[in-house]
Amino acid sequence: MSAVWRASRAAVRRRRLQTVVIGLVVLASTTTIMLASGLLDAATAPFDRAFAKQNGAHAVVEFDSAKASKAQVEQTARRPGVEAAAGPFDQVVIDFLRTTDIPEAEGPLTVVGRVDPSGPVDRLRLLHGRWATAPGEVVINLRSAAGPPRPGTLGSQLRAPGVPPLTVVGLASSMSQSADAWVAPAQMAALRPSAVQMLYRFTDPSTEEGIRAGLEAVTGGLPAGSLTVAQSHLALRKAFSSMADAYLPLMALFGVLGLLVAVLIVANVVSGAVVSGYRHIGVLKAVGFTPNQVVAVYLTMVSVPAAAGCVLGTLFGNLLAEPVLRAAFQGIESGSAEIGISPWVSITCLLGMPLLVLLAALVPALRAHRLSAAQAISAGSAPCPGRGLRVQRALGGTRLPRAVSLGLGQPFARPGRTAMTMAAIVLGVTTVTLTTGLTSTMLAFGAANQGAPTEVGVRAGQPAFGQRAPALNDRQIEALLRSLPGARQVTPKVFVDVRLAGFTQRSAVNFQRGDTSAVASQIVQGRWPAGPGEIAAPPSFLRQRGLAVGDQITLQLNGRQTRATIVGQLMNGDARFLWSTWPTLTALDPGTAADHYEVQLADGSDAHSYANSVKAADPGLYPAVSSPGDLATTTVVGFASVFTTLLIIVAALGVFNTVLLNARERRRDLGMLKSIGMTPRQVTIMMVTSMAAPGAAGGLVGIPAGMLTHRVIVDTVGVVVFPEGMKDVWHAPQLAALALAGVTIAVLGALVPARSAARMTIAPLLHNE
Amino acid sequence: MRRSSTVMPVTSENSAGHVVVRLKGVRKQYAETAALDGVSLSISAGEAVAVMGPSGCGKSTLLNMIAGLDRPTEGTVEIDGQDLGSLNETGLALFRRRHIGMIFQFFNLIDDLPALDNVALSAQLIGIPARQARRRALELLDELGIAGRKDAYPAALSGGERQRVAVARALMNRPALLLADEPTGALDSRSGDQVMDLLIDLNQIGQTLLIVTHDQHLATRCASHLIELADGRVARESALERVE
Structure with missing residues (x-):
């Protein structure tokens, strides 16, 4: 076993609590990021994959057969900008009666005559049965292939006034949604077609402008008004992700928040470990560890819990993704797209999160690299004098109880760490504010959506x-x-x-x-x-x-x-x-x-x-x-609450960790204060106060940030346009309660280590340097 | 040092002969090892007692028991008539405030506070307003000859000055008992002598003193009574002739 691994293992054992904190923070953050990036991926990737597999049509175009002949339309396939084309196919719209229990087979259906489901464009996926090869047969386009099996549908008959009955012989899926039903071309004459369909793939299909240019090229030279309908694949792609888009801003935001908190807390933990471990660093160097080996010890110390948290977080993220995706893609015409999270999301999380943690740990670990052995040993655990001293002094002269004034002064002694803790609190309060607002908005939305109660x-x-x-x-x-x-x-x-x-x-x-x-x-x-x-x-x-x-x-x-x-x-x-x-x-x-x-x-x-x-x-x-009940409301409120709980826990853990480090660093001071008569209660008050002040400040910053984020989210959700009354959810009592959120997070996080500091056995600390 | 009311101990029954420290059969067990094994002793008001012995003999453990920083496994510790075993942690802290002052080998000052505020701290903890506490702290620093360094932070003070600040802090609430743990151990000989003079002066104005030390010279200069510990027991008690 290498010396670095041995020293790292000892460091992990010595800092069990911090190891657990890092593990939990990385777990919560990875879960959040997994969900956000998973949804982002599912919003487009399954559509793109299935569309590419079928060689989907970039434009499904309908020509008026009274204005343009089939021969004229066929020539458009050779126009510049056209990569591939299929057609012309005869097309007609028939209003079928409700005679089957296939929802896709009733009402006005676009019926197209096609020889087979293959071809250069829009290669249909036959899901059940076979292709229509003889008159009297029809294949129905299923808008979503992922539904339950429908064995009884084959053989049922579609009827409409004035046309021969059609027997369903197959069920297919078109990602281009080029038709509602297909029949053999020989059948079309009996159905009296009124239009001709062409399916195009263009050389520049990525933008609306590209599609428009392609359409202009194919219609050039045709009689005016012959093109009656053109459907772009971009519109279908947009429709596919329309519901997921509603969740994306929320999930993305929570993902970013989770990431920030993880970076802050890991940097905080390692920074604290380096500062409080100066003597340890000095000893390591004195016994022959190179500076790089010392850095390796500190990086390994955080990598172990980070890796464990990351693996578990990826696992939880994948498990949670299933209900999220189910809600996000409910009612979507997904065609044959298989909705799920790509493996790259898990792989990215598994590799990216530990890397991010290592980067966050690297800066403070490099401090350990720079310290000379003598400097490290002589520095001991004493804080550098001179920081925030004026504040400490001013507070010492106030009428505040001394335990309170000492606590208020402590954050100024460690401005860097206080800033990181405050950032964690700000993120926590922002999240609480945002979720409270979202919950109020969504509850009002749900109530309006449900109508009257009975x-x-x-x-x-x-x-x-x-x-x-x-x-x-x-x-x-x-x-x-x-x-x-x-x-x-x-x-x-x-x-x-x-x-x-x-x-x-x-x-x-x-x-x-x-x-x-x-x-x-x-x-x-x-x-x-x-x-x-x-x-x-x-x-x-x-x-x-x-x-x-x-x-x-x-x-x-x-x-x-x-x-x-x-x-x-x-x-x-x-x-x-x-x-x-x-x-x-x-x-x-x-x-x-x-x-x-x-x-x-x-x-x-x-x-x-x-x-x-x-x-x-x-x-x-x-x-x-x-x-009663509304899926969208329940889902958003549910997930916002889960993420808020996770982020509050993470923010509280950040505070917990900071107080723990402070207590460790200042244990000699605490021992001295207890020796001159500071009671355990006063020690607790001092430690909690030292966190409550940044908590209150964090609250003041976090509330407007949360309100702003809430407004951005409710204005960005494209599938819902919230009325002003539903966006204006902040009231004085609620804001007052939120103002306490930062203090509450800080106090909750500080209480346990503060009480532990109050009970600390101080005798040995006072007699040794 | 002037013999003024600023440094005079004011604890209730401070008359000569009154027992300030009484230990009966005190035993402290750490796992398999007995750090103290049936120690009994008493120290009267105004006495200056030195505790000596080799490393690991139980000197620091004895000091912790008397200061109420640790509890004995067996036996009783009485300070100024109060049985420390009957007090909870808060009670012990409140008792220490009023009755016990402590000085340490490594001073244990708060680095973020200037000398004046380090001294005033003990008074502020018992509720004395900041202005009044600082006034008394300044008087004490003046008595100890370092009033000119009142605004200096510990890092800027010499070892001797730091220990004087520590002594001032220990005397702030006029304790019945002043405990010193190797008070000159981290000082050069000149600063050490200054601190010894200070302790002698304090004892001469009636301050009861218990000094734990390795230093025979410190013991013979400052103490009138010597307790020698060996393997957690009192090996010998003897009177000392003070050497000037």
Whole structure:
């Protein structure tokens, strides 16, 4: 065993507590960083991997077959800037009835005729069954391949008025989302195609400008207006990470905070170990250790717990990542992308964190390198005089109890260490402030999202799914629900899949009538739709399609279309869903009935009794009492709380470590003070006060920093637009409580080592140098 | 040194003959080793006692027991009539404030405080306001001849000056008993002589003194009574003729 390893092992044994502190700090920081970088990686990497594997289309383009011939469109594949192309494929939009339990196989579907799933662009992944090779067969595009197995879906039939029935023979996944369904080209004639689809890969696909230039090149020379829709892969990529983007600022922030705290505390621990170990360094050098070997001893001393903490932190990070990713990618059209964290994240953490710890330890360890043996031995453990002496002296003349004034003066004796401890406290208070704010914002958000506290949802039974059909018609059901005791508001609604002219992505519109919707209060810009042709949209819908309040869109359904104006922006929501009025639906399809009824109950009404009354009145109605809870709120609040707890523990450990080092360095002073009559209580007060002052100062800096960070985060979460009332969460009592947070962190961290110092056996210290 | 009220011990029963230190059958066991093994002794008010013996004989342990810095495994320690065994840690600290002053071989001054504040510290701990404590500390430094160095920090003081500051601090609350652990051990001969003179002067004005030392010269100059320890026991007690 080498002398360096022997000396390092002895140093680790001698500083058990500090070793544990380093291990815990690195563990907590690694877990936090793992989660943040894992989410960052998962937000794009799985999409990019799956997209590259399928040779995905940088642009899915739809040409009007009445304006451009197939031959003309085919020539566009050879235009400059086009790397590869597939097509032309015949395309048609068909509005299928609900005849299967495949959600992707109902409503208006874009059907494309393709010979096979391979090709130079958009190589589809066949998930189940086989490719459609004969007329009467269809393959459905699954928006998310990772769902549960659907063996019963193969063989089911899709029906739509005026077209032959199509049997599902396969389920496939297209990362380019080039179509909702594919049939054999020979089938297309019977489906009466109205458009031609081309799939392009461009030489410069990385920016919107590059895509636009590519599209200009392919459409050059074609008749005006022949290009009707073009979907960029960048929009799909953005949609893929839209939910994860909501979590990213938060996770990234906690990751950075964790990293800073780890660096501060490790530097603090090693610095303290060097300062309090001057004599030890002197002895090591006196017995023949070279300066480099001394540095190696100190670096090895921190590497052992850092490596252990890093391995455990990586493990915990991977374990915690699963529920985080599940929440972040819920409802995302992930195609065949396998959502998970790449191995490089774990490898980077495993290599990077110990390296960072070593770098943090290197600066103070180099001090040990520079010290001569004689200088080190003669310096002993006595602090250098002259630091903060004026402050000490001034405090000695005040009316404060001496234990308090001595404690207040101590931070000035070690300004470097005090600065590092204060930084740890500032980070802790910033985190507490940020989390408190986020929790308040998210709770308000959750309350607004849930609507009224008691709510019953009533569904009309669907015989296609083995349910009993209601005896009453739509209007009669509404009247019944209004007449039952306890009902305060009834909102009939139906989700209808529609096409938006100019966009390939499908949308579902929630058409409502009757009383104001429970989500009306979530409008943050504009107003709730009230008349025909009015729509409300979530921010993610507007962002992905480059729309804003006041813009007009065209809704298409069953060959009819109507213009609608976006009159309001919701606080949040899925990018696929819109809200509109019943008259808007009537313009598209006058025969559609509501299939879901939201009932708000009067105060004091029992939701379960109401649900029973509904069931008794018509067994074809399926009431459900809505359960409170909101996944996004729970997830953000949950994780913010976990990270806050971790960072507070880490900040408190930093303080704990500083007090411990101070107590060790000043043990002779403590012994002397006890010898002249300082009571254990006074020793505790002195040590705790020495940390409470930086704690209070840290609080004063940390609170505004936390408030600022909160504001930046709530303004950055793209999928939610918080109203001002939800951002303004700071009130006087809360701020006063937060002001105490720094002191509390400091006092909590200082209490144990302070009490231990108070109980310290001092006799041997006083009789020896 | 002037014989003034500033340095005079003021503890309640300070008359000659009053027993200030009484140890009965004190034993201190550390694992397998008995550092003290049935030590009994008494020191009367105004006495100056030297404790001598080879290294490891239990001198420092004896001093710790008398100062209340450590507790005996067996036996009782009474200082100025108070059984230290009946006091908890806080009680011991409060007792030390008023009744015991200590000086050490390596001075044990606080490096961050100037001489004046090092001395005033013991008074401030018992609640005396800073201004009053500093006034008394200055008087003491003046009595000990180092008032001119009141603003100097320990690092800037000579060994002799540091020990004088330590003595001033020990005398700040007019203790009944002054304990000195090798008070000249870290000093050159000239500074050592100055400190010895100081201790003699203090004893002559009535300060009870217990000096632990290796130094025969210090013992014979300052003490009137000698206790010799060997293997944790009192090997011999004898009266000393002071040598000028």
